[in-house]
Structures are given as C-alpha cells and as structure tokens.
Amino acid sequence: MRQSKLFTKTRKEAPKDEVSKNAELLIRAGFIHKEMAGVYSFLPLGLRVIEKLKSVIREEMNSSNGQEILMSTLQRKELWEVTNRWGDETVDVWFKSALNSGGEVGFGWSHEEPITYMMKDHIASFRDLPIFVYQFQNKLRNELRAKSGVMRGREFIMKDMYSFSRDQKEHDEYYNGMIEAYNKVFSRIGLGEDTFLTFAPGGAFTEFSHEFQTVIDNGEDTIYINKEKNIAINDEVLNEDTLSNFNVTRDDLREVKTTEVGNIFNFGTQKCKELNLFYNDKEGNKVPVWLGSYGIGVTRLMGVIAEKLSDEKGIVWPSSVAPFDIHLVEISNGDEEVKKSADELYSTLSKNGVEVLYDDRSTSVGQKFADSDLIGIPIRVVVSKKTLAEGKFERVERKSGATDMVDESTLLSQT
C-alpha cells in the first residue's frame, strides 16, 4: 500500500485522555480510533493486525479440528433465563434492549448458552460427537469501568471455541490438546516467553480452570510463578492447599502482574443438562454432553503486543502479526532515478506477495523515519541516492536497528 494514500495520520503526542501505553501508541500510530470509553474502532493498520492475529489463531484452531462459525450478536432472553444468567444480579455486564415489536434481547457478552442451544439441532447421537466450533465475535460487556486502553473494553473481539464431547475422557483429551494449541498461538505471536498457563478458580465441576496470563507492567491480575518448575498460580487460588497440591512453598514463587489473554474452562455436563442437550449412546441411553469453552481476547492481544513489544520510538511488531512485511521508504527528494527505483521495487515485491507499506510521500526524511519507527513494521527498506549508487537496498531491522545492504532477491524472500 502506498502511504500517500493511507488516510490515517500519525501524531507526536497522545491524546490526554489516554494514559495506557497501548492506547497511546496505537492511537499515535493511527491503528485505532477511540469512540468512547472502552470502545475503539480499527483503522487500516489496526485492522491488518487484527486479521493477522485472527489468521494465526484460525490456523491453530483448524489444526485442532475446529470449524469456524459466526453467531449473532443479539441473543434471546429466554435462553439465558434457562440457566439463570439473564438477571443483572447474576451477570452484571449485560447490555440489553427492548424490541419495538415487544420483548427484550441481550447483546452477547458470551455465547455459551446460544451455542449449546443451537447444537440441539445437530447433536442427537454419539455418532455426531465430538464437535469443535469457534468464532471471532464482538463481545459487548457493560463494564462498570473500562480501562487500560484496548485491554479492558466494553466492546472487543474475542475468539471463542466450544467443545462438545461424549464423556470426560474425550473432553479431557481435547482440553489438553487446546492447551498445546494455545501455547502455539502465543508463541507464534511473540508472547510465548512471558505467557503462563495459570491455575485459576474453577467452576462447580473442577477445582481449577486454566488461564493464559501474560506478564505486563500494568496488568490487572496477579499471579505467582516458578519458571523452573513451570508453575503459575492465580492469587485468587493461592492458599495452603494449592501450595501443597503443587508441592511448593510461597517462597518458591515469584509475584508478577499479568493480564489474561486466554482462558479455558470445563463446564462438565451441567450447562448441557440445563439446556437439555443430550445424545443417545450405543445402548440408547440419554447422556448429557460435555462442554468446554476456550477464549482468546484478540483485541487485548493487540494491546499487549503494542505495549510489551515497543520501545521509546514506537511499536515493534513481531513479523507474524505486523500490518506489513516491509516498510519501504524512499528518500528521493524529487530525484527521479531514486523514485523510479523505489517504485519498481514496490511493484516487484507486491507482485510476489510481499506485503509492503510504501512511504512514497514527499515529506522530510526525519518525518518518514519517525513514522516508520512508530508504526513498527519489522523490516524497513530504504531507497536513496546512496543505495542506488551501490546497486543494493538498505535493510533495517526495527527491533535491533541492525542494518545491511541487500539485493532484491533477498527482499523477495523476506516473508
């Protein structure tokens, strides 16, 4: 994409109503626009990051036999009344609205109830199971206090997967496989080192649920970790019992601030019993389905990455989720030869599937480099009189600043 056509502008200063680093950087670089507290729109660069994150997650979900769907945002009141989760006393984040034709609907803050109910259409026999479905959906939650930029919003994009299994064994197998899939996701998007599978409060059926917690300075959760023993425990469940369970003492653990980027949860058979989702086994017995739910906060991930993987100059996107592969910057100052060389490189790279943001604007070098650092594409390629004279292109790694001179074929294999 030619940057001269990109409608978004960068800013030197962050708006005063944003204090969180993620929102400051994402707004300054033109990735997102704030609509209201806790609600952000995604601009071209931001949307590209979201789509990259989605495709990494999608690949791992598909590898785990997940089938992608898209459920509605509007949800039936009656469904949630069945499980006693419509009332504001039980769920305090509901957005609700009245239908002009009468009745009331809810805006989905979760999809466990609707999807379980929907599966009644498709699950009748043990032959129909297991089923694994997922979606990327905007969740709407009437949070009392939105905060920390895109980290805790009232509207956000979430990947939610649901597993429907015949029995506990089948459920556990998938659940454990999903832990592996999640680890792959976080590792692929550059958060693997600092993301921990964390034991957290369970529900009525299990002692623990599992959260994926990423270490971050302004995190809203506190967990206790021991890297050597590969143990992470949410402070909500840190007690003597838990400690002895894991055969550690408090002194073995280090306290860190984190944010929850993923959560996997075992519902057992309760949800399906409540919503009357049963199947017939081989003997013709009516058996309740096992439900598991697996979430990843996609927009929150964007914030975590922007915040964690950044320096004083701007964002440093990992290549797996960067909005473009290469930031091509021409320093022609009106020199036709330089301009032509950059144009040609842009065209060749684009034709060969390299995603390039081409800074073809007639603005100062300083402006271009500052914007480039702020936007944070992993590789910058500079075309100037200097590089033209050498017959090569200058390649700069955003993360390290490492610079070398390369030819076109090297850049073609840059993805």
Add this chain to the structure above:
RNA sequence: CGGGGCGUAGCAUAAUGGUAGUGUUCACGGUUUGGGACCGUGCGGCCCGGGUUCGAUUCCCGGCGCCCCGACCA
C-alpha cells in the same frame, strides 16, 4: 458503584469576570533534504443547561463526557 482529577482549535497546552495566546496538524509561498528542518502568510477553539453579574470561557449549581485508584471482572 465509592473516592480523586480533568473538560479551551483535529491534537497538545496557556491566560483571563470585558469573546482567548502558543506549539503541532492543515493550506499557500519560499529555503532546505539520511532522523518529526527553517522562514513567512492563512484557516481553525472555550462540553451542555441553568444561576449570579451590566457582562461568564472564567464564579456557583446541575448534567454529560473522559482519566486514575478501589470494588467488580463468564
């Protein structure tokens, strides 16, 4: 929801009971040209409602919005 803070131009920031200055962005002209370059000209603003006052952006009351701490967080 409890506590605290803040609403001035697209963004950032100042002063003021007598209608507002600066930086940046933007437009135009000129000089520059490997790190947000310089000079000049120009466009553009006091959150909403009520009160006090001859006069309110300023003081008072209410509302709305935003941020932070806490509580909450499937």
